[in-house]
Amino acid sequence: MKLQLALDEMNLVDALRFADKVAEHVDIIEVGTPFVMDEGMRGVREFHRFFPDKEILADLKIMDGGYLEASYAYEAGAAYATILGVSDNLTIEGALKAARDYDRKLVVDMICVENLPARIAKMEEIGVDILAVHTGADQQAAGREPIQDLQVMTEHAKKAQIAVAGGINSKTIDKYVALKPEIIIVGSAIGHADDPVAEAKAIKDAML
Numbered sequence: 001m002k003l004q005l006a007l008d009e010m011n012l013v014d015a016l017r018f019a020d021k022v023a024e025h026v027d028i029i030e031v032g033t034p035f036v037m038d039e040g041m042r043g044v045r046e047f048h049r050f051f052p053d054k055e056i057l058a059d060l061k062i063m064d065g066g067y068l069e070a071s072y073a074y075e076a077g078a079a080y081a082t083i084l085g086v087s088d089n090l091t092i093e094g095a096l097k098a099a100r101d102y103d104r105k106l107v108v109d110m111i112c113v114e115n116l117p118a119r120i121a122k123m124e125e126i127g128v129d130i131l132a133v134h135t136g137a138d139q140q141a142a143g144r145e146p147i148q149d150l151q152v153m154t155e156h157a158k159k160a161q162i163a164v165a166g167g168i169n170s171k172t173i174d175k176y177v178a179l180k181p182e183i184i185i186v187g188s189a190i191g192h193a194d195d196p197v198a199e200a201k202a203i204k205d206a207m208l
């Protein structure tokens, strides 16, 4: 089980310094969507350069132009790029072709997918690598968390690896670990912690 640190709200220099502090507890470093919007692929390239031993994820949340946009992430050194599960199947197939051409992985973010079982089946038919259950920041603010969608995901996903994100922290980690996803994604709990190293360690320790 891997811990993915999501870096969403920092500039490049602060994010590199922050990641360096918590890196020993983290397996995948996510260059988050707001970060990518701010810094572009430079953020992905710099993280790949500074952390050659870590896997880098570019959280592009691709919606169109699957092959081209995923290629940007892989060219910059990302091991993973993300695409939205609500995208057209052609877009997902294009991004998956890019993943195969670069020998990298494609993560489908299932945020806002209404019929999760049907979309999981379609994504597995297309052959995507990883399906990510995701309760977004706006949904979290309305009191939602990803545990029920993770239960649906673990019941229906037969081939793809599973990731989960959405406000997970050291107090809630155990119920997510119990469902055995391959990747647990944590952003604000570590990023906003008084002691980020202790929070990252507590989360990683719960996964061991």
Ligand SMILES: O=C([C@H](O)CO)[C@H](O)[C@H](O)COP(=O)(O)O
Residues within 6 Å of the ligand: 006, 007, 008, 032, 033, 034, 059, 134, 135, 136, 137, 165, 166, 167, 168, 185, 186, 187, 188, 189
């Ligand atoms: O993907 C994310 C969100 O949409 C902002 O881009 C976050 O990286 C992801 O949800 C993890 O962050 P937390 O929910 O704060 O743990």
